[in-house]
Amino acid sequence: MATVLAVGAGLAGSVQVALMSRLGERIGVLEALAFSAALTAVLAVAILAIAHHSLTGFAHAVHQPWWMLLGGVMGLIIVFTITYAGPRIGVAATVGILIAGQLAMGAAIDRWGLFGSERIALHWPRLLGIGLLAAGAALSLRK
Secondary structure (H helix, E strand, O other), X not given: OHHHHHHHHHHHHHHXXXXXXXXXXXXXXXXXXXXXXXXXXXXXXXXXXXXXXXXHHHHHHHHOOHHHHHHHHHHHHHHHHHXXXXXXXXXXXXXXXXXXXXXXXXXXXXXXXXXXXXXXXXXXXXXXXXXHHHXXXXXXXXX
């Protein structure tokens, strides 16, 4: 199930770049970012309320370590960036660079066990994969 969700999220991410690019061009990058964040918040709270018949889980977030709450900030940075970059460098280049960055940071997080993650060695196949993806991302910038 996790793999299916990850594939779906990957597909949704590319669609999101295209949609946010167009919305940002029409209403402004910051306006599109604010609308997206507000819509996401409303939908997430509604899903929580429906699934758990309560919002008490939401209140537990403020009692977690501050650095765990930065995930929302990371999401904001991602949505701002794709809204800004998509119309300027294209959907494929934006997605390629985003994924290459995610893979590189994911490998660093795994390697050093950052943020409480399990340590996973960084062997040559992973390094090769990151390098190839980075090369592909760079090549995607060529029009």
